Amino acid sequence: MNIIETERLTKTYRRFKKPEGLSGSIKSLWKREYEEKAAVRDFDFALQEGELVGLIGPNGAGKTTLTKMLTGIIAPTSGRIDVMGFYPNDLKNEFKRQYAVVMGQKSQLFYELTANDTLRLFKEIYELDEKQFRETRAYFTELFGVRELMDVQVRTLSLGERMKMELMVALLHQPRILFLDEPSIGLDAIASGQIRRFLKQVNRERGTSIILTSHYMEDISTLCDRSVVIHHGCKVYDGRTDELFARYQKNKKITATFSQELPPAQNLAAEGAASLQGQAGGQSPRRPSRWEVLERTPHKLTILVPKEEASAALAAIMPWGPTDISVEEDEIGTVVERIYQDGSRGAAL
Amino acid sequence: MRNRMKKNFRVLRELIRIRFQHLMLFRLGFFGPFFVDGSLFAVQLMVFRAVYSNVDRIGTWGEGEMILFIGTFSLINAVGMVFYFFGIRQLPDKIRSGELDLYLTKPVSPLLRLTFEQVNPGSLPLMAMSLCIIWYGAHRAGIVPRAGDVLLYLGWLAVMILLHYDMMVLIRSVCFYLVTNARLEQLEDAALELCMKLPGIAFYGIYRVVFCFLLPYGLMATLPVQSILGELRWQTALQGLAVAGAFTGLTACAWKRGLRRYNSASS
Structure with a gap:
């Protein structure tokens, strides 16, 4: 069963074209020129319940914009979008209760307090009863091996430990879909490896569908059976990850x-x-x-x-x-460029 | 509806608890504002004393009524400082930096969370001092209010705190539509400062339009004081309610439409 479906999904931004120099700036006070930039263009996508999909693309490809549309943070300009039966940008609480998002560059933890303090707030936000809260917390504390870190100030944790806490906070209410935007950014090889193992386990044991956005090929190749490659806002590849690497990682x-x-x-x-x-x-x-x-x-x-x-x-x-x-x-940009060239010859999708 | 209110109350309680824990991590940060806010208040009172020492009456109000007015405005301001000022003040930054993203993905009103995330117990003495001044003003004005008068006063106070909150949110919601609202915040500060010293009854003509309808800070302490003095005409009361209702509607609309326009920030 598909829990995410998009059809010709497009997000366009309007940006001001500033003319060069002071005279240009003065002219722009009265007359302005804008250009349209499509961050995501005609994007068709479907995700089945329990799937773990990798979203690959170089900087500015449109991965984060797509994730933001799927989570309702921003509204699409056009196209159809359906996530678990909801239009995400309606921002309905029933919808928000069913997913979680972790952004590698934005923390939801209270920096000066402990992970337990943040978890307590999230318990109330997601209306979890005490028993359910304690059981889920115990499960993830064991899984991530962070029992002794739960009452430590977040700011004193290492980046890898902090990411484990971010994941725990995100998974506390047992979401059906987990959106991960660059979760391994800045992590060393050991921490990245641990995070990947946990994600695999969560996907297998809890049936959580995961959309993983990453720059790192290793994240994608280790975790995702299916990959979607974005370039300039368009989908240039959607298929098996092993085939992607066999064909394009040369x-x-x-x-x-x-x-x-x-x-x-x-x-x-x-x-x-x-x-x-x-x-x-x-x-x-x-x-x-x-x-x-x-x-x-x-x-x-x-x-x-x-x-x-x-x-x-x-x-x-x-x-x-x-x-x-x-x-x-091969770096991700090189692979994407190769797919793009192949795609322009009609072979990638 | 009842369940939602119960849930919001639980979230609110947890936010306040977290905020207190956060403040108590730094002892100076926790105790400091009690002294700073108290000192600021004392300075304001001295300025008021200096300005009004040679003025007998403003409009129909004498010194007692003016002290009551100052105390009421201080109370509205102090309630804001304790509960929502520091949270709402961060809204423009959160819009510009894309930090609002994480508020939008949680099943609780982002505005509720933003509003009460930065409660500031350091301003509690300000509330206490304002209450003392209100009591002293009422005493000087020779008012012996009945329970009904006090209830009416409190009702108006609640409406005006809502209006104060609306203005704060509305001015900062401009950042959903424009890159910056810096000048609007300065305008807000200037209007607040003026209207803390001059009651609405002192404004006529265009000034009345500006400070009672466009930037309605002129109403904020004036109407509650007029109500307890028994001077509030029903036309003025209706006007006040209409302004508060209109600004509440406008704020809700600006906020909701703003969320739809929100484009986050590139990461």
């Missing part, structure tokens, strides 16, 4: 640092070729022609390689004795 960025000076540049290609040849059992030697050196200093090397050749590249680098190596996926 490269890996390898960064290695060295205590000794690096050998000359041409050796890298030779080592890579040898490694690839070794991997192919000496049958069909391949040339690592698409390896792109992004940065090279005497003690640091950053290269971009096709993902299927990443192990060969690592094998080529290892003999030089790196002190540290990191391997990163």
Whole structure:
């Protein structure tokens, strides 16, 4: 059953075009020019109960605007929107009781007080009885492992701990839908990993539908079976996350640092070729022609390689004795750009 | 309806409890305003004394009535300071920064939450002092009110506190429609300051239109005082009720339409 449906959903902002200089400013006192900017355009979307969907897109793509329309914070300019049978911007309390929203950059916790203090207020706002409140709080306190942090001032918590509290506050009334806007922003790898595990568990055990907006590919690839990619306010991909990554995440960025000076540049290609040849059992030697050196200093090397050749590249680098190596996926902007180009040829959706 | 009121009351109680806990974290922050507000009030009284020491009457009112008027205006102001002033004052910032987002997603009136989120017990002495002045003014004016007069006075006081609140919300709701309302807040401050010193009976002609209908601060303490003095004509009373009703309707409309226009802030 669909609990969210949108059809040709559009949000347009009008913005003032300021003419250059003082004379332009004086003219604009009497005559102003405005331009229309579509933050979200003709967006069709459906979410089934219990689904966990990732919303991906670069900065300014329209992800947050879409989330704000789905939660009723802002009204759409045109199109149809139905969330659990409600028009969100009517801001009905019956509607607001059934969802929760966590915005990575906006906290709902009282900074100087404890998480328990905020939870008490939310207990009253969501009209929970004492027993239900205590049971739900105990469940999440155990799940997040934060029992000893409940009576600590929020401002003294780490970013990761604070995000756990944000999630607890949001999930206290057991919403049917949880909107998460960049929940892992600023978190380190360990904290992000924990948050992802909790979300997976909440989705599985409580059946909470989740719409996750994130810049981080890892959030999406670990959590979401389905992804929706937005670019310039339009949907450019809606489908399985594994297919998205298989088709559009083509490269890996390898960064290695060295205590000794690096050998000359041409050796890298030779080592890579040898490694690839070794991997192919000496049958069909391949040339690592698409390896792109992004940065090279005497003690640091950053290269971009096709993902299927990443192990060969690592094998080529290892003999030089790196002190540290990191391997990163394609950045979200690159992937989206690729989908967009593919989409313009009619292949993405 | 009854359930909603009960729920709002519980939320209100929790907001006040949280606010007290918050204030008590910082001892100077908690005790400081008691002294600061008290001192400010004393300064206002001294200014009033200096201004009116050589004036016998304003309109038909003598010194006792004027003291009653000052006390009543101070009480309206103090009730605002204790309950809603500091909460509503933050509205423009919350609109501009997009902080209002999180208020809109909770199943409780955002205006209720904003209104009572920043209650300020530091202004309670101001309320107590205002009550003392009202008592002293009534004594000086030679008024011995009956229970009915006191009830009527309290009724008018409640209507005028609502009007004061309406004006605060209305002026700040302008930020839903325009980028800033800074000058309007200055206008509000100037009108308040003037009308705290001069009762509505002193305004005639265009000034009466401005301070009794457009920026109706001239009515705020005047009508309750006129009611307890037995001077309030039914035409004036109706006018006062109509103004309070019109501003309440206008504020509700500006707020509701404002929420629909709200575009949040880019994050």
